[in-house]
Amino acid sequence: MENNSELKPEEDTCGCGCSCGCSDPSAETSSGKAFRKYIPGVLSAFLLMTGIVVDHWGSSFFFTDPVRWLWYLAAYLPVGWPVLKEAVEEIRKNDFFNEFTLMGIATLGAFAIGQYPEAVGVMLFYAVGEHFQDAAVDKAKRNIKVLLDIRPDSATVIREGKHLQVAPETVAVGERILVKAGEKVPLDGILLSPKSSFNTAALTGESKPRTVRRQEKVLAGMVNLDHVVEIEVKEIYANSSLAKILELVQHATSRKAKTELLIRRFAKIYTPIVFFLALGIALLPFFLVEDYAFKTWLYRALVFLVISCPCALVISIPLGYFGGIGAASKHGVLFKGANYLDRMTQLNTVVMDKTGTLTKGVFKVQEIVSATYDKEELIGFVAALENHSNHPIAKAITSYPQENKRIYDVEEVKEISGFGLKGKVDGKQLLVGNEKLMQKEGVDYDTSIRSIVDSIVLIAIDRHYAGYITIADEEKEDAADAIRELRKLGIRQIMVLSGDKQSITGKLATRLGIDQAHGDLLPEEKVAYLEELKTVPRNVVAFVGDGINDSPSLAISDIGIAMGGVGSDAAIEVADVIIQTDQPSKIATAVRIAKATRRIVLQNICLAFTIKALVLLLGAMGYATMWEAVFADVGVALLAILNAVRILHKKF
Template sequence: MSHNHNQQHEVKCHCHDDGPVTIQENNGKEWKKYLPAIISFVLLVAGITLDHIGSITFFEGYLRLAWYIIAYIPVGFPVIKEAFEELKNKSFFNEFSLMTIATVGAFAIGEFPEGVAVMLFYSVGELFQDAAVNKAKRNIKALLDIRPDTASVLRNGVYQTISPEKVNIGETIQVKAGERVPLDGSLLSDSGNFNTSALTGESKPKTIRTDENVLAGMVNLDKVIEIKVEKKYEDSSLAKILEMVQNATARKAKTELLIRKFAKIYTPIVFFLALGIALIPYFFVDSYIFADWLYRALVFLVISCPCALVISIPLGYFGGIGAASHHGILFKGANYLDLMTKLNTVVMDKTGTLTEGVFNVQKVVTVGKDEKDFVAIVSALERSSNHPIAKAISAYANKDTHCEATNVEEIAGHGLKGMVNGQNVLAGNTKLMEKYGIAYDTNINSIVETTVVVAIENVYAGYIVIADKVKEDSALAVSEMHGLKIETVMLSGDKSSITQKIADEIGIDLAYGDLLPQDKVKHLEQLKANSENVVAFVGDGINDAPVLALSDIGIAMGGMGSDAAIETADVVIQTDQPSKIVTAIKISKATKRIVVQNIVMAFGVKIVVLILGAFGIATMWGAVFADVGVALLAILNAVRILRKKF
């Protein structure tokens, strides 16, 4: 199907195209794509009118033929051109060749209006398809509009305006009030207020302080700030999100792939059946008239065109991806929409997934140390980590500290070790103390909240109590999953007592705490050992990447999640809301319903009209309805998902 390439965000959605979505700029001439169909329609209506006015005698013979050829060219030429292009690629049996043969054949037997009508309605179907795709694309366009075009970078003591792609890691950029941050980095200024809604869906402004992360796409709200660039543009969170969305349609659902394979077998079969309808009756029918049987064969060809299937089914999945984008959910492929409908077990991380991941220091207990010095030593070590607990301690401490940490090492599932001002410091959970054989106050084990136990020079020095907060919609999300007959499981590296407390609070079926990354993998493998289980894992941290990769569907909390989690996941929830997991499931199920409806409708109508056509009952006009009419209905059905409320 030939597309006019002057839409704002053009989608490669040819029946035969397997490529990703491509984005093009609007050149202000979008109206031109409607001209061919309008011209053909006006000439066709005028021609049919002249045909039915008996007193008009001049409209016959070559003049009538020329009139309908002129009506045919605007809509027929692009399809004929595509048929030749396919022929060059050694593909003869396709919808373009079927339409070309059928309409040229209609002209050959004098059915001029029908020949024009088939191509005209085919062209109108294409315009409907474009409109449907553009509607789905508007949600993605909202994401594309958050790409900053320029960055103000400090070079040779002067700020220069250049493309974000040309800024290097380590350079300083300036962002004025009201401007969008062009690149990921850390804040050099004291603080700044940012609108993060484009990335997280959160409308409340977020305050970010010195050395904390600022992401491309955030809007600086109130003053000029400076940021140290930590990632190249192509590696920024925003660039990766855009890439994910633009490539999502390249990963096909099984239903979509099956229909494409079916069309490749089906098209040559119907072509030879049509040939048989035209020629075989010669040997069996006494009153055989070639023109009559050719007409039946041409009707059969028009009806059999597989476009209703190969257009509307990918469009159904594309509509699902578009609807999900509108809700802040990014599917990395249509195949995950299919898989999500079979989901019966959802496994979730705790911190940052079901809880806010925003910790606050509640209490500091020291043994033989000044509290201020103790916090300064621990915060110096924790500044080397991006873990929410580490950030909470760093924020609590005075940043103008004399302490400096070196040789910092993160011990997965345990904590941190390193040298601070020449002293060996350990900070983490009680397992870290046990690992290094350090005696600590065992009363710590009875504290429900998260505790960071500290040892200095291999001697227990105290602990810090930190508390997290459950997300507002966590309980609702779990309740709705139960309503969908989905089992919920929580796996956490946090203490079992905290994990169980939160699980009870929000209604999780099974909860396991004190887990290292490899323990999470083991639990997930046990769940997957049951072949009936289709398992999704939801997480946001670097340590969640192995489990995200292992699960049937990996879902990352992408608003503030780690790059590793977002990269590994199959679905990214931009708003960081657990309730969006349920929304994603509902969108997937609605998409599947629409796709099945389209398949049943397309096959049902086609089979009936094919039989009528073979017996000479259906006319070319009936064939037009069976092909283009069904395609239009299927397209309109497919775009319903964009209007649905979830």
């Protein structure tokens, strides 16, 4: 009962050549095909039930061989022929020991010794199990495939004053597109219209609409809710958030968990062992039992073969992990592979960045203090330089209202990660950053600023201290809840590592109940802290961040968790888990989903091994028939599948 289907984002989701879910004649054709696949099973079941009734209450004169044999053969072939064909194909690939071969040998052997109803019953229930498995896999995929339904089919681009319908892949950066109310945004860009509301549920899992204002970012996959808006494209389709999410989803199931890999390796060894054990059950009693009857011991061996089929393990365990990935995506969390679900269950130490992770990363200028320059002139110089940076603090400074904006000549700009910016503005050498930058460049400054709690941007012009700007950030609404939930889940150590001031970092950590807080850190200093944590063997460390400077920390941690909404491309690329909603509380959600997935997988392993071991023993002793064997194989597989899909309905 092996499922070879893969999740393929490029395939249609409604069977109509598009991904809109529309009602199309071809969609009805697809439904017809889906119905037709049940016909062999229905026919087989009808013939089997009729045969059993006639066997017990009908005319024995009519229902004797060869009529009886032909009747059950007709019942067997609709469900048995596909399995036998698959067995032959596998044998041609030098894979003799597989479930198809086991089922084929067992049922053909049952036919050979006259156990016709049992042979048909085994194959029929096997086919039923296949259909249940397909339905379960489809349901597990549905939560992930919802992302595929948000692929835009076209973009309305403005070219030479005309509105043209084109493929999103053909739109260039800098072009303007129109998005009507109810339409999906086809590409990442900046809103040029005053404002509009967007449904972000497909990207973030959040049903609450988001209001986006002029010059704010709009992502591909969002649905415009209000009116026609104009957007300036900032990324080609291949680099859009939507395209990257789809790529992550496509490859998520290819990274197997250790348990899944172990079970697959186990099945490769286990299957030939049980085959030879079954052979031994059929032949060895000839040398050990006085009244040896080949037909009796062959039947026991065939029962043993059916019971031993590793379907429940090989199917339900990958399905359990697949369901976990699907459930996570439904809640706005993307796991890049099943292996990270497993790793998340062992998590006991969480290290977080501050800005953009625990705080909103939306800074506002609070105060401008100038030592020698006019404040308006000073902010103009600084804003001109900061315009060349994407840092949240830089955006706060550039968005600060200026009375007399003018164009400055800016050149030789250099961003020094963890320090700040340097460059020339109208021929003046500017340094804009933290105390470390001033110390590095040998600039004397007013050290009394250390008593200020807010974030401070120091300014030096031509290597002379010129003043400072204070910036304030705000913690996220669910930051405190995130810490409380992590504590409940048994995370014993929570730490904040930030490039922001120690006073600000410490104040936030105290307010949220975080164990340790370290500020004024460069990216390499964050890595050093993580390396120290990892020297303790029992520590399984997750780092949560969003900026490009967090990439080294995300890469070195056991589990890298990136804030996908505001996070940089580099952070998202290197992370193992992506939180699309930018909510730190989703870290706890990810842990709960991982633990629930792990519980389901272990339940399935215990269920399969316990029942199979019991019925195998009974079969070898002659106390189990083919019908018990069917339950031990297909029945246990169905129970395991139903248990695996439970995770898709759980609330986290």
